[in-house]
Amino acid sequence: MTITGDQSLMREINRMAVVRVIQRVPGLSRAELAKETGLTKSTVSLLVQDLIDEGWLLESDVQATGAIGRRPTPLFLDGNRLAMIGADVSVDSISALTVSLTGEVVNGASEQLSSTNPAVVIRRLALMIASLVEQARADDRRLLGIGVGVPGAVLDQQGVVKLAPNLPWRDVAFQSDLSQELASMGVAGLRIQVQNDYDVAALSEYEFGEAPLPDPLIYLGLGIGVGAGIIVRDRLFLGAEGYAGEVGHSILQFEGPLCSCGRKGCAETFIGQRAISARIAGNTSEVLSVDTIRQLLERGDEAALLAVRRSGHYLGVLIQNLWTYFNPGRIVLGGPLCDLGAPFLDSARTCLESYSQDCGLQLPEIQLSRFGSRSVAVGAAALVKHALVRPLDLRSRDR
Numbered sequence: 001m002t003i004t005g006d007q008s009l010m011r012e013i014n015r016m017a018v019v020r021v022i023q024r025v026p027g028l029s030r031a032e033l034a035k036e037t038g039l040t041k042s043t044v045s046l047l048v049q050d051l052i053d054e055g056w057l058l059e060s061d062v063q064a065t066g067a068i069g070r071r072p073t074p075l076f077l078d079g080n081r082l083a084m085i086g087a088d089v090s091v092d093s094i095s096a097l098t099v100s101l102t103g104e105v106v107n108g109a110s111e112q113l114s115s116t117n118p119a120v121v122i123r124r125l126a127l128m129i130a131s132l133v134e135q136a137r138a139d140d141r142r143l144l145g146i147g148v149g150v151p152g153a154v155l156d157q158q159g160v161v162k163l164a165p166n167l168p169w170r171d172v173a174f175q176s177d178l179s180q181e182l183a184s185m186g187v188a189g190l191r192i193q194v195q196n197d198y199d200v201a202a203l204s205e206y207e208f209g210e211a212p213l214p215d216p217l218i219y220l221g222l223g224i225g226v227g228a229g230i231i232v233r234d235r236l237f238l239g240a241e242g243y244a245g246e247v248g249h250s251i252l253q254f255e256g257p258l259c260s261c262g263r264k265g266c267a268e269t270f271i272g273q274r275a276i277s278a279r280i281a282g283n284t285s286e287v288l289s290v291d292t293i294r295q296l297l298e299r300g301d302e303a304a305l306l307a308v309r310r311s312g313h314y315l316g317v318l319i320q321n322l323w324t325y326f327n328p329g330r331i332v333l334g335g336p337l338c339d340l341g342a343p344f345l346d347s348a349r350t351c352l353e354s355y356s357q358d359c360g361l362q363l364p365e366i367q368l369s370r371f372g373s374r375s376v377a378v379g380a381a382a383l384v385k386h387a388l389v390r391p392l393d394l395r396s397r398d399r
Helices: 007-024 030-037 041-054 118-138 174-184 197-207 273-281 290-298 302-326 336-340 342-359 372-388 391-398
Strands: 057-059 075-077 082-089 093-100 105-112 142-150 153-155 160-164 169-172 192-196 217-222 226-232 330-334 365-368
Touching: 007 030, 007 041, 007 057, 007 075, 007 391, 030 041, 041 057, 082 118, 082 197, 082 372, 093 118, 093 372, 105 118, 105 372, 118 142, 118 174, 142 174, 142 197, 142 372, 153 192, 160 174, 174 192, 192 197, 192 372, 197 217, 197 226, 197 330, 197 372, 217 302, 217 336, 217 372, 226 302, 273 290, 273 302, 273 336, 290 302, 290 336, 302 330, 302 342, 336 342
Parallel strands: 082 142, 142 192, 217 330, 330 365
Antiparallel strands: 057 075, 082 093, 093 105, 153 160, 160 169, 217 226
């Protein structure tokens, strides 16, 4: 790729390089930043002052080093002045959060959906976001943009939901429709990005996690649907058209159960909430809530226990495949099904350990999501930050 641009673009690249280094190694001084970035001390000093003035960075109290002379001033990301709005559109509800630059949730709202009609959902979400924008302005926080996570395949550059089988949606111009709704409410000038829900959930772990972070990192989301967000070499891996990570529709059994996407034998038909419900209730029309399934487990219901353990076993198979494909440093498990606890998660781990012993290789680190039920909304906010601190990525999408 040939990089072309004027002086302002190069300045922004350097500014955001400073931000990324401080995020990776908090507490560096200006002199240490110059060494890390390869920029001159005078350039770093000017950039840092710019970033402090804008709310990206802050100086902490001077650290005592025991050295004679002026002591270096450590720099950190500023969690007080800048923020992003992140929204989560799920099968039965919507939520939106205002999230600081360092990952703290400042404000939020949620509501159940009475309809999955795209126009209705977008209108309700716009009202929710407009309220958060007003609160942010009252709190004197500058918003950097809006991110939205949706449960389906998204054409990344256009913000079009190509396919969301569990809603069900096809070819919904989500980004442009939301922009128009917000404009009608007096909210304009904020960049809107739309992405798959579990792709953005991966960014919640990556952008707001503790350094150093493993790479590749995979977030595996488990609910009605099953999907993965994958980060490779500091970038969200989206594939040629933005469909990467739809692992719930990878085939685990040839000519297996019919999936909502129209194919047979998808991972979702063995692992997802609908699959567990069908095993318990004996039909595919009723989807039991996670709370209901958990209550059945607590009462020792045999059918529920067998169904959940079976789902956990197939989760282990799917993780094994992802382990083989990507050799990740860490796999993060998130989504509602994680609340089923030991019968589900221990079954997956037992399956994985068997594969590990068979091939003589150590498993990657596996842990639960740090943000729990807020992972998608927080991750959608992280999507805004992830793009802004990588100006060339953002520029290529605008073309």
